[in-house]
Amino acid sequence: MSDPTALEARTPDERRLVLSDLLNRVLDRGLMITGSVTLAVADVDLVQLDLNLVLTAVETAIRDKPKRAAV
Amino acid sequence: MIYLYGLARPAAALAEATHEAARDLYGIDGGEVRVVSLAAREFSSESAPVALIGVVPSAPATSAAHLVEHDRVCTTALVRGCDVLPARFGQLFADDDALASEYLQRAALLAPLWQKVAHAVEMSLTITPGVAAPPVVAADAAVVPEPADETSVDRARKRSPHEASSTGIGYAYLNSVAGPIRERQRTRELVEPFRADLRRSAGELIRGEAVRSQSVPSVMGLSHLIDRAAIPAYERVVAEVAVAHPLIRVLFSGPSAPYSFVSLERGLPTSSGVDAAHR
Numbered sequence: 197m198s199d200p201t202a203l204e205a206r207t208p209d210e211r212r213l214v215l216s217d218l219l220n221r222v223l224d225r226g227l228m229i230t231g232s233v234t235l236a237v238a239d240v241d242l243v244q245l246d247l248n249l250v251l252t253a254v255e256t257a258i259r260d261k262p263k264r265a266a267v
Numbered sequence: 268m269i270y271l272y273g274l275a276r277p278a279a280a281l282a283e284a285t286h287e288a289a290r291d292l293y294g295i296d297g298g299e300v301r302v303v304s305l306a307a308r309e310f311s312s313e314s315a316p317v318a319l320i321g322v323v324p325s326a327p328a329t330s331a332a333h334l335v336e337h338d339r340v341c342t343t344a345l346v347r348g349c350d351v352l353p354a355r356f357g358q359l360f361a362d363d364d365a366l367a368s369e370y371l372q373r374a375a376l377l378a379p380l381w382q383k384v385a386h387a388v389e390m391s392l393t394i395t396p397g398v399a400a401p402p403v404v405a406a407d408a409a410v411v412p413e414p415a416d417e418t419s420v421d422r423a424r425k426r427s428p429h430e431a432s433s434t435g436i437g438y439a440y441l442n443s444v445a446g447p448i449r450e451r452q453r454t455r456e457l458v459e460p461f462r463a464d465l466r467r468s469a470g471e472l473i474r475g476e477a478v479r480s481q482s483v484p485s486v487m488g489l490s491h492l493i494d495r496a497a498i499p500a501y502e503r504v505v506a507e508v509a510v511a512h513p514l515i516r517v518l519f520s521g522p523s524a525p526y527s528f529v530s531l532e533r534g535l536p537t538s539s540g541v542d543a544a545h546r
Contacts (some may be wrong), residue, residue: 214520215487217393219334220479225526226355227380229369233357234326236409 341524353524388522
């Protein structure tokens with residue numbers, strides 16, 4: 197762990213893990229100002245990266261919907 | 268259509284004035300990022316947050332490239348010294364006024380979030396079982412090994428009529444359902460001692476902790492809210508603690524904008540500084 201934050205220094209598998217985690221956060225976390233999020237799924241690269249990312253985001257959107265309406 | 272990347276303050280770190288393009292900051296598909304004032308009575312004019320927005324013709328596709336571009340805007344603002352409330356990917360507004368109106372409705376709720384992320388960044392740990400970790404074993408696999416010369420017919424004769432066949436379709440189905448659950452559990456069990464040690468060693472450096480969902484059963488993610496000034500100390504402690512846990516592999520990433528700590532739906536920090544709803 198000589199340079200722990202350098203993505204370039206990682207193996208392809210490690211890069212994929214860290215990137216997958218980053219994308220999951222951007223999709224599944226973060227501030228919601230509006231009552232809804234528009235997710236347009238068109239590209240296949242994300243699906244190839246990790247289908248679970250999209251599924252998790254959709255699940256979160258459904259789960260949080262009633263709470264957001266109350267905000 | 269207005270696309271929201273996030274909220275940031277102070278604006279001066281990004282542009283000379285609000286309502287202009289952020290310096291050298293590009294968003295989805297290389298589009299310009301504009302800095303829009305969000306005046307609210309909770310803040311003085313110097314500390315008032317701004318929205319980082321782009322103009323898009325329609326909802327951007329949920330591609331890996333777009334997600335990375337979204338994150339780059341928030342992380343760049345962070346690196347330039349701003350406190351950032353990163354927006355979740357995909358939020359669109361009709362125009363600046365619609366965004367300001369939605370923001371003003373929530374301005375009071377956002378005040379504690381600004382306090383929470385003040386001078387802070389998110390550091391992420393992606394943890395997987397290491398090469399030394401024992402393999403996943405089914406709970407029912409701890410049986411006495413069958414003699415090498417025993418045939419499947421012998422085994423079927425000995426089996427009770429109520430006992431499930433380990434070669435049957437039903438068993439295979441149940442195993443496929445239980446497998447990921449077992450793997451998630453095993454990953455959590457491997458990570459928990461590391462997490463406890465880290466809490467003991469770096470507790471005063473960690474302002475908040477979030478455990479991310481295990482969408483991949485063998486990968487567990489922890490996010491920590493860390494003071495900017497404490498990043499080197501945090502990295503040093505994590506590296507030291509990780510060395511003492513050879514059964515796992517720990518990957519750092521960050522600093523990034525604090526996505527895991529800005530949800531309006533989740534609870535505020537408890538007295539221990541850890542979001543109870545995230546544990």
